[in-house]
Amino acid sequence: MLSQLRLADNILSGNxxxxxxxCPLNWLDLQGNKLTGSxxxxxxxxxxxxxxxxxxxxxxxxxxxxxxxxxxxxxHLDISNNKISGEIPESLGECLVLxxxxxxxxxxxxxxxxxxxxxxxLEMIDLSYNNLSGHIPEFxxxxxxxxxxxxxxxxxxxxxxxxxxFQNRSAFSITGNSRLCGGIPExxxxxxxxxxxxxxxxxxxxxxxxxxxxxxxxxIILFSLLAIWFFGCRPLxxxxxxxxxxxxxxxxxxxxxxxxxxxxxxxxxIGVGSFGSVYKGFIQYDGKGTTVxxxxxxxxxxxxxxxxxxxxxxxxxxxxxxLVKILTVCSSLDSAGNDFKALIYDLIPNGNLDxxxxxxxxxxxxxxxxxxxxxxxxxxxxxxLDYLHNHQSRPIAHCDLKPSNVLLDYDLVAHVADFGxxxxxxxxxxxxxxxxxxxxxxGTIGYITPEYGIGNEVSTHxxxxxxxxxxxxxFTAKRPTDDTVREGLSLHRFVEMALPDRTSAIVDQSLFxxxxxxxxxxxxxxxxxIDMRCVTSALTVGIQCSKQQVSERMQIxxxxxEMHRIRxxxxxxMVGSSN
Numbered sequence: 369m370l371s372q373l374r375l376a377d378n379i380l381s382g383n384x385x386x387x388x389x390x391c392p393l394n395w396l397d398l399q400g401n402k403l404t405g406s407x408x409x410x411x412x413x414x415x416x417x418x419x420x421x422x423x424x425x426x427x428x429x430x431x432x433x434x435x436x437x438x439x440x441x442x443x444h445l446d447i448s449n450n451k452i453s454g455e456i457p458e459s460l461g462e463c464l465v466l467x468x469x470x471x472x473x474x475x476x477x478x479x480x481x482x483x484x485x486x487x488x489x490l491e492m493i494d495l496s497y498n499n500l501s502g503h504i505p506e507f508x509x510x511x512x513x514x515x516x517x518x519x520x521x522x523x524x525x526x527x528x529x530x531x532x533x534f535q536n537r538s539a540f541s542i543t544g545n546s547r548l549c550g551g552i553p554e555x556x557x558x559x560x561x562x563x564x565x566x567x568x569x570x571x572x573x574x575x576x577x578x579x580x581x582x583x584x585x586x587x588i589i590l591f592s593l594l595a596i597w598f599f600g601c602r603p604l605x606x607x608x609x610x611x612x613x614x615x616x617x618x619x620x621x622x623x624x625x626x627x628x629x630x631x632x633x634x635x636x637x638i639g640v641g642s643f644g645s646v647y648k649g650f651i652q653y654d655g656k657g658t659t660v661x662x663x664x665x666x667x668x669x670x671x672x673x674x675x676x677x678x679x680x681x682x683x684x685x686x687x688x689x690x691l692v693k694i695l696t697v698c699s700s701l702d703s704a705g706n707d708f709k710a711l712i713y714d715l716i717p718n719g720n721l722d723x724x725x726x727x728x729x730x731x732x733x734x735x736x737x738x739x740x741x742x743x744x745x746x747x748x749x750x751x752x753l754d755y756l757h758n759h760q761s762r763p764i765a766h767c768d769l770k771p772s773n774v775l776l777d778y779d780l781v782a783h784v785a786d787f788g789x790x791x792x793x794x795x796x797x798x799x800x801x802x803x804x805x806x807x808x809x810x811g812t813i814g815y816i817t818p819e820y821g822i823g824n825e826v827s828t829h830x831x832x833x834x835x836x837x838x839x840x841x842x843f844t845a846k847r848p849t850d851d852t853v854r855e856g857l858s859l860h861r862f863v864e865m866a867l868p869d870r871t872s873a874i875v876d877q878s879l880f881x882x883x884x885x886x887x888x889x890x891x892x893x894x895x896x897x898i899d900m901r902c903v904t905s906a907l908t909v910g911i912q913c914s915k916q917q918v919s920e921r922m923q924i925x926x927x928x929x930e931m932h933r934i935r936x937x938x939x940x941x942m943v944g945s946s947n
Contacts, residue, residue: 373391378400386410396411400424403427405428406428407423417442418441444466446470464487468492472759474497478500479502484505496521497520508532519541528557625651649712672709686756690749692784697710716785721842725771725876739938743934745782745842767790791826814849833915860910
């Protein structure tokens with residue numbers, strides 16, 4: 369009778385048992401384990417599997433079986449970050465309901481099969497970091513519902529299409545394909561040579577004949593559109609403050625928010641930030657009542673309106689389990705006729721990381737976080753940053769990463785929040801640019817990267833620095849502005865001087881308050897040694913991420929791999945000792 373099986377983010381090993389096919393599953397989530405072997409064809413033939421199949425972040429190998437075409441009603445398929453090889457099966461084009469397809473970071477080769485043109489409902493496609501070659505298919509540009517496409521770091525060649533999603537530079541990524549040409553001007557690719565054009569377009573004679581006709585039609589359409597705009601749309605011109613990213617969200621009225629928060633009463637207030645206050649509320653969303661977090665902007669605060677638009681823009685383009693999710697927005701007038709703006713999020717119910725580190729008993733009887741929980745939280749945050757920096761068509765810099773902007777749910781899964789200072793970057797901004805002026809410092813004192821203080825442009829390196837400081841704070845329970853960090857020493861230097869021999873003198877002592885009922889003294893001593901080794905390794909990652917010099921900092925993908933390694937080592941050692 370089992371319809372949903374969720375075993376994500378454990379340390380399961382071995383092969384995926386084909387006997388799972390005996391269960392009437394519609395949801396199967398095995399991501400983030402250490403599963404090996406091939407993808408069982410029996411799993412791909414479960415007739416009820418329609419909602420979700422996620423096998424990402426394992427060590428699966430071999431080809432993707434052609435039986436994947438049996439999943440005709442599947443909506444979400446993710447097998448990224450494995451070692452799946454061979455060609456993308458032609459049969460994948462039979463999964464007609466598919467909306468999300470992620471095959472990235474594998475060993476797929478050859479070209480994108482033409483059968484994928486049948487998948488008209490695709491909204492997200494990620495084929496990055498494979499060995500795919502050939503031309504980028506024109507049919508992808510005809511998908512009307514697609515909102516994100518990544519073909520980065522493959523070996524595609526020839527002309528980049530210019531229709532559909534390929535007209536929106538922020539919606540697709542083709543970085544790392546050195547043999548591409550053409551495309552929209554924003555790509556700054558070399559023009560396609562005549563030789564390439566002849567090679568890629570063998571019907572050149574027909575095109576020459578049709579070109580004048582197409583040009584005439586384009587002129588007619590252009591003049592028609594200009595006439596419509598001039599005579600019909602001029603009175604409806606938007607004000608300069610209107611942002612199209614807000615149109616991506618359903619709207620909710622001020623009155624509904626006021627009712628759902630009992631008039632924004634103090635009893636429903638759950639937090640106050642730089643640009644506004646956050647309330648717990650109850651609204652009707654997606655056809656049902658739901659409890660939400662409502663961030664009401666203080667529009668008297670400088671840059672509050674820009675913060676509102678920044679969050680709409682950033683969170684409207686991302687979907688990740690370790691990021692907060694905007695449900696809807698409100699841009700209206702309040703009961704007094706004043707401008708009112710609010711963002712409505714999924715409610716993350718377990719407070720923020722700052723409370724858990726520094727005031728664990730202050731709310732709802734919170735206990736202290738043990739080492740394993742802190743490693744998990746550190747990995748969650750690094751996963752979110754890696755997604756923002758490396759898996760978007762345009763990298764996104766958060767610009768204000770700190771413990772109070774990390775929310776924890778009931779399972780202590782971390783969700784990065786508060787994108788009010790977030791900024792979309794150019795591809796080149798993965799590395800630091802020349803010094804330029806900024807609209808004031810982005811971030812919070814203690815977590816701001818040093819180069820911002822001398823006017824350098826925003827880059828992903830700033831988030832990496834902030835992550836390093838957050839890691840140090842997570843395991844020492846010392847803020848970067850604490851007086852307990854010796855005068856004249858930064859938190860980075862304070863920890864660096866203690867590693868590796870004096871780690872026990874600087875770490876949060878509550879890490880070692882766990883009782884070990886029934887354990888022998890030798891077992892307790894062995895566990896303490898393992899714990900200290902893992903904490904030292906985690907602090908070392910924090911040091912490497914928070915280096916003064918940008919060129920010396922660890923990249924976030926490397927930090928994520930290292931934190932996974934530390935957690936795996938700790939788990940394996942503990943399993944071995946228990947046996």
